Structure formats: structure tokens, C-alpha cells
Amino acid sequence: TTDVSLSGRTRVLTVSNQKGGVGKTTTTVNIAAALASVGARVLVIDLDPQGNASTALGVPHTADIPSVYDVLIDEFPLADIVQVSPESPNLLCAPSTIHLAGAEIELVSQVAREHRLKTALDDYLANLDERLDFVLIDCPPSLGLLTINAFTAAHELLIPIQCEYYALEGLSQLLGTVRMIQKHLNPALHLSTILLTMYDARTRLAQQVAEEVREHFAREVLETVIPRSVRVSEAPSFGQTVIAYDGQSAGAIAYREAAVEMIRRDTASGEEGGA
Numbered sequence: 001t002t003d004v005s006l007s008g009r010t011r012v013l014t015v016s017n018q019k020g021g022v023g024k025t026t027t028t029v030n031i032a033a034a035l036a037s038v039g040a041r042v043l044v045i046d047l048d049p050q051g052n053a054s055t056a057l058g059v060p061h062t063a064d065i066p067s068v069y070d071v072l073i074d075e076f077p078l079a080d081i082v083q084v085s086p087e088s089p090n091l092l093c094a095p096s097t098i099h100l101a102g103a104e105i106e107l108v109s110q111v112a113r114e115h116r117l118k119t120a121l122d123d124y125l126a127n128l129d130e131r132l133d134f135v136l137i138d139c140p141p142s143l144g145l146l147t148i149n150a151f152t153a154a155h156e157l158l159i160p161i162q163c164e165y166y167a168l169e170g171l172s173q174l175l176g177t178v179r180m181i182q183k184h185l186n187p188a189l190h191l192s193t194i195l196l197t198m199y200d201a202r203t204r205l206a207q208q209v210a211e212e213v214r215e216h217f218a219r220e221v222l223e224t225v226i227p228r229s230v231r232v233s234e235a236p237s238f239g240q241t242v243i244a245y246d247g248q249s250a251g252a253i254a255y256r257e258a259a260v261e262m263i264r265r266d267t268a269s270g271e272e273g274g275a
């Protein structure tokens, strides 16, 4: 394992970008598994009705399984739905099921509709025997009520950016939504981390996109870049993260480096400092 010192509190990050296919789910599960592999205790909350994060973590999520839907709509305690990933005892998952597709509409008429996830998560975290170091929330590709629940429950926003054309397109809309959330629902939410992903070092375009993003967000962008890699895209079909599927692959190494960077950055900026 790598020598990292954890911050001693639970960091809640929402992984968001309203564009689909930019690597949100891939980033969520692989950062989570990488964090777990260096000794962090991590919960992934799958807020996407497609359930791809649950699949990648090897967690059953058929329609009969209690899921985030039951938490949001029927006020199940989060503890009743959380499962342990077969990959690591440090890696937990609150699965999504197909029912979550209806939650976006069902939430509209509910009381405290924006706070449902936060209420459930705060209650869960307050009653754990062993503290979690990270909670990562995988969002659907839209700015609807599911994503707003994630923004209300989180402290930090992690944006994966695909090193492709139009990488920054839609980012101002996302950041506008974040400002609205800060004002009305959750003043603690802030953009802490940007991860460049699907980077193809052979193309000028990827280099240009990376440079442009670093110019705009000098403080937030991680040094580590996730390469485009077949192993990363294959892993979910085996119900695994790339960390378990091929731990020595370039993608797995990059995700572990990114995870260590996330831990180090936080401890470096915190009052306690590093160990």
C-alpha cells in the first residue's frame, strides 16, 4: 500500500457533469476502488438509474433489491440498502435499480425533495461503527432532482473532463447550477477536483484540451491524467473495477495516483497538515 494519511473526516464528493459518456461512472468506481486499495473506507452511492456503478462494483441491483430508490422515496435507512463490494471490505455501494428512473418524477411532489439523500446520508454517517473516509456519488447525465439531491448532500464536486472536442461545453451551465445550489440549498458545496480522462497522448487535440482546462482551473485539475485504455473500458463487463481487473494496467496505475493525489491535496490544505 501507498503511504497516505487520511484526513480523519468523511469527505462527500459528487461526481457530476451533465454530459453523458464523459467518464463519470468510470471515474467514480475506479477512484473509489483505488482509494479503498490504499486503505480508505469508501461508499459509492449510485444515483444513475442505469446502475452502471453498481454493476462495475459487482453488487446485485436487480429490480427486487432494495436500492437508493427506497431511500429517496420510501425513507428506508441507507444502512438497509448498502452492500459490500466483493472487491474489498473497504468498498461499499448503495445500489441503483431501474425503479430510480421513476424517482425523478416521483420526487417532485415529495416534501423536502432536494434534501432526501442528505438526510439519509447524515443519519447513516452518524450511526456507523467505523467511520468512512469518502463517499462518492455517481450522478445521472442531467441536472434534475437526482443530481440536485447529490449536490445538496455533498461538500465537494468532482468533475471528470473528457479530453475531446467540446470538453468545456456545458461546464458554465453546471457551474451556474452549483452557484444556485450554494445560494439556496448547500453553501458548503464547492468544486474541489477536476480529473482529465480518456487522454490520448498521441493526439494534439487531447494536449490542447488539457492545457485549456488547466488554464481555466489551475487549482482544481489533478496532475494525474487518466489515459484512454481498453482495460478500463473492459473491466465493467466482468463486474469489476480496473483496479481489480488489471491492477498493473496503465489505467489502474493512473487511478491509484489520482486517488493518492486527492488524499494528499486535502491533508495538505487541512489544518493538521501531512503526517
Ligand code: ADP
Residues within 6 Å of the ligand: 019, 020, 021, 022, 023, 024, 025, 026, 027, 052, 141, 197, 198, 199, 226, 227, 228, 229, 230, 232, 233, 234, 251
Ligand atoms: P458517464 O458515466 O459520464 O456516462 P462512463 O463512465 O459510462 O461515462 O464512460 C463512457 C464510456 O467511456 C464507457 O464505455 C467507458 O467504458 C468508456 N471509458 C471511460 N473512461 C475510459 C478510459 N479511460 N479509457 C477507455 N474508455 C473509457
Ligand code: MG
Residues within 6 Å of the ligand: 024, 025, 026, 048, 052, 139, 140
Ligand atoms: Mg454514468
